[in-house]
Amino acid sequence: MYKILRKRELNASVKLYEVLAPRVAKKARPGQFIVLRARDGGERAPFTIADSDAASGSVTIIVQEVGKTTRLLGTLGEGDGISDFVGPLGLPTHFGGARKAAVVGGGLGSAIAYPQARSLLEGGAEVDAIVGFRSRELIILEDELAKASTRLFVTTDDGSSGRKGFVTDALRELIEGGAGYDLVVAIGPPIMMKMVCELTRRHGIKTIVSLNPIMIDGTGMCGCCRVTVGGQTRFACIDGPDFDGHEVDFDELIRRLAMYRADEAASLERWRDHVCRLEGGAIG
Ligand SMILES: Cc1cc2nc3c(=O)[nH]c(=O)nc-3n(C[C@H](O)[C@H](O)[C@H](O)COP(=O)(O)OP(=O)(O)OC[C@H]3O[C@@H](n4cnc5c(N)ncnc54)[C@H](O)[C@@H]3O)c2cc1C
Ligand code: FES
The missing domain is CATH 2.40.30.10 (Translation factors)
Structure with a gap:
């Protein structure tokens, strides 16, 4: 235990x-x-x-x-x-000697982006952390991210805190304002990472993403976590989870993540029923 x-x-x-x-x-x-x-x-x-x-x-x-x-x-x-x-x-992230980086986190991805930002900052890079949430009450790790970055930018979809809009809006403004990033690290929902990569590709900025396919063993044996990167099949658990975002087939990742939705919902329902029968009450 x-x-x-x-x-x-x-x-x-x-x-x-x-x-x-x-x-x-x-x-x-x-x-x-x-x-x-x-x-x-x-x-x-x-x-x-x-x-x-x-x-x-x-x-x-x-x-x-x-x-x-x-x-x-x-x-x-x-x-x-x-x-x-x-x-x-998985493999540790390699930042490739970046001197000025943007670390972009969407929702829970901000938690995963936090150690990346801290590691870049400790390595001597200038780090802009850009984190986005649907609304104010969902914001997490604001103090920690502020300490782990040179500048922290918070966005909310509804404008209840920070800049109204998506992380990609803030990132676009910073890039177009001449931030001069040599690296962007993007972590969050696949659609967010895809949008960040489309933006950074236009500006020729190297972009690392952290992929979250379904994983079972985490050691390269089951093949469940396969993703297509640069036209090649890779296993996210042993070849990643970080990859060059400009090479990732995000549409395939999004399709594969949706494959088990019905089974996952049924499994949660069965567990809720089980807990209700045991405790005579519903769970959170
Ligand atoms: C490398 C990696 C790192 C991750 N880091 C975090 C993290 O730091 N914090 C966090 O909250 N979540 C993280 N996740 C996602 C987390 O593993 C899932 O949310 C969790 O497995 C859901 O299990 P569940 O039974 O509660 O939900 P379920 O109802 O089973 O699934 C809900 C959703 O979670 C995802 N999921 C389910 N099972 C898996 C699985 N075996 N592997 C990957 N994704 C799955 C799917 O998108 C699914 O639609 C990470 C996933 C990967 C691959
Ligand atoms: S999780 Fe099984 S091969 Fe990656």
Whole structure:
């Protein structure tokens, strides 16, 4: 069992967990992820390593509750154990000596963008963090991102906080205003990453994206996480999850992510029924 040392609610559906996993903490690098099973025999689910501390042995993950496994995890508290916690998996991000970077995060992608921004800043780059949310109450990690960047730009779709509009609007203004980026890192929903890549391609700016296809084993064995990059089939779990965004077939990724929607909804319903029968009440 991997003990939950600390749990913090970042917004109504996003929670941060610090988990005691010394061997993972010792080796973790920005861009890598873990695969966990909340309970014995449960589903495997991948989560990006948001932070790690080799001295205390803790690994931080930030989880958005979207379905059965993430909600099951949400029922666990400090002191509880997670059955399996495997990692670090995937390749660490290579920033290629960038001197002026924009790190763009959409929604929960901001949590994944946070260690990337911090790593670039610690490496001596000037970093603009541009993070977008649907509305004010969904904003997460604002203080942390402000510390991990030279300048922080927040956008909301409805204008309830920061600049009204999408992250791509803010990025376009900065690029056209002469920001002079030599690297853009974009992490978020596939459609957002696709739009960022279309923009940066026009301006000839190298762009790294972090892909989130369905993953099962996370070690290159099941083939489930295949993506097409530069016309070649790649496995996001071992060849990524970071790739050159200008080479990624986003339309295929979006189609593949939608393939299991009906099964995922049915699985959540079955779990809700099960919990209701056990506890005589509905879950969050
Ligand atoms: C490399 C990588 C890093 C990720 N990092 C984070 C993170 O830091 N925080 C976070 O909240 N989420 C992250 N995700 C997504 C997370 O794994 C899914 O949200 C989670 O598995 C959903 O499980 P569920 O049973 O709650 O939902 P389900 O109802 O099963 O699925 C809801 C949605 O989650 C996605 N999903 C479901 N199962 C998987 C799976 N096995 N692998 C990948 N995606 C899946 C699909 O898009 C699906 O439509 C990451 C995914 C990948 C591939
Ligand atoms: S998750 Fe199985 S090959 Fe990548």
